[in-house]
Amino acid sequence: MHEMSICERIVQVLEEQARTHCYQRVKKVWLEIGPLAGVELEALRFSFEVVARGTLTEGAGLEIIQPPGEAWCLTCDKLVAIRERFDSCPECGGYRLRVTSGDQLRIKELQVE
Amino acid sequence: MCTVCGCNESETHVSAINKPLHYGQGSAHAHAPGLSQQRMVQIEKDILGKNDRYAQANRERLRQAGQLCINLVSSPGSGKTTLLSETLECLVGTIPLAVIEGDQQTSNDAERIRATGVPAIQVNTGKGCHLDAHMVGHALAKLPLAEHGILFIENVGNLVCPAAFDLGEAHKVVILSITEGEDKPLKYPDMFAAADLMVINKMDLQPYLDFDLDRCIGYARRVNPEIEVLRVSARSGEGMDAWLDWLQLRRQSLLCSQL
Numbered sequence: 365m366h367e368m369s370i371c372e373r374i375v376q377v378l379e380e381q382a383r384t385h386c387y388q389r390v391k392k393v394w395l396e397i398g399p400l401a402g403v404e405l406e407a408l409r410f411s412f413e414v415v416a417r418g419t420l421t422e423g424a425g426l427e428i429i430q431p432p433g434e435a436w437c438l439t440c441d442k443l444v445a446i447r448e449r450f451d452s453c454p455e456c457g458g459y460r461l462r463v464t465s466g467d468q469l470r471i472k473e474l475q476v477e
Numbered sequence: 478m479c480t481v482c483g484c485n486e487s488e489t490h491v492s493a494i495n496k497p498l499h500y501g502q503g504s505a506h507a508h509a510p511g512l513s514q515q516r517m518v519q520i521e522k523d524i525l526g527k528n529d530r531y532a533q534a535n536r537e538r539l540r541q542a543g544q545l546c547i548n549l550v551s552s553p554g555s556g557k558t559t560l561l562s563e564t565l566e567c568l569v570g571t572i573p574l575a576v577i578e579g580d581q582q583t584s585n586d587a588e589r590i591r592a593t594g595v596p597a598i599q600v601n602t603g604k605g606c607h608l609d610a611h612m613v614g615h616a617l618a619k620l621p622l623a624e625h626g627i628l629f630i631e632n633v634g635n636l637v638c639p640a641a642f643d644l645g646e647a648h649k650v651v652i653l654s655i656t657e658g659e660d661k662p663l664k665y666p667d668m669f670a671a672a673d674l675m676v677i678n679k680m681d682l683q684p685y686l687d688f689d690l691d692r693c694i695g696y697a698r699r700v701n702p703e704i705e706v707l708r709v710s711a712r713s714g715e716g717m718d719a720w721l722d723w724l725q726l727r728r729q730s731l732l733c734s735q736l
Contacts, residue, residue, distance in 0.1 A: 366606055366638045373524050385518045395524075402641055402667045438702070449666035449700050459699040463670070469641075471522045477515045 371415040387476035400466035433466030531610035535645025548646035553634030573626030607638035636665035659693035681710040
């Protein structure tokens with residue numbers, strides 16, 4: 365969803381950070397995107413290349429770190445792994461799950477010059 | 478410069494936000510000798526962090542104005558505007574009301590709302606697929622908000638993108654009409670996970686459809702075990718009392734928390 369506007373935000377953050385961290389070009393960006401963040405990675409890569417054109421991020425490589433999805437099962441009283449919001453608990457098969465991790469949408473680090 | 482957030486109003490305004498952001502077109506001002514070599518910078522920034530900061534500012538502003546803010550989300554054609562205008566008809570004159578209408582284009586919906594006598598402001602998102610907290614901040618600045626009222630935000634008809642954008646509301650309410658198919662909560666899980674209440678609308682059409690209500694509610698609770706559910710027909714009035722009670726209860730608990 366809205367991968368283009370997410371990329372616009374990323375480039376905006378990198379422009380702001382350029383002033384704080386005194387860099388002129390971004391060579392590589394590491395993003396952390398969870399499986400529940402609602403982001404289509406291929407669409408994101410495509411949009412990033414387009415949005416970065418003409419900015420200090422033009423041509424930068426994009427590395428995507430994908431943390432696992434996790435939820436707290438209220439029935440089993442423990443953390444379990446999930447891949448989708450509608451997944452059932454792999455232990456008990458129930459759906460009383462509260463998502464605890466997997467919706468990350470963060471810029472982690474940059475390689476700059 | 479605008480007084481809401483300090484942005485340049487010529488680039489962003491409430492009536493038409495249709496220009497993409499452009500960066501890096503000016504000359505480079507920063508020159509840092511000795512820093513031309515490649516290096517790593519840890520920044521740890523939430524990509525939607527800026528939206529979340531605007532949303533917090535909106536939430537604080539709404540709290541000060543004693544407003545219950547409800548963000549109505551759904552796919553296009555679920556009957557959001559009809560539900561909203563029927564709701565306003567029932568409540569107008571009893572409590573202060575206001576509406577922010579989000580659509581890609583046209584001000585048709587705001588005009589429909591104003592016909593009920595309630596102040597409404599239209600936000601056209603242009604190319605955008607969702608309202609964001611920055612747009613809502615601008616709309617709030619222009620909308621008269623009487624104390625202890627309800628502000629409804631009718632989001633752009635889209636079951637995907639508005640899920641990710643906090644606008645500063647107290648509750649997201651997702652409207653699903655029974656002409657849409659009972660598996661929508663599984664097809665668009667993010668929205669049903671983000672909502673506190675699911676209003677199943679167009680219940681008057683049930684005799685003509687194969688919509689499996691229990692299965693739909695089951696799917697929604699798979700995604701969000703805590704989601705509340707109401708069955709409504711904005712057209713026939715069925716279930717409207719329960720919906721109005723839900724709103725009044727939320728409004729009263731907000732008022733009590735502020736005493």
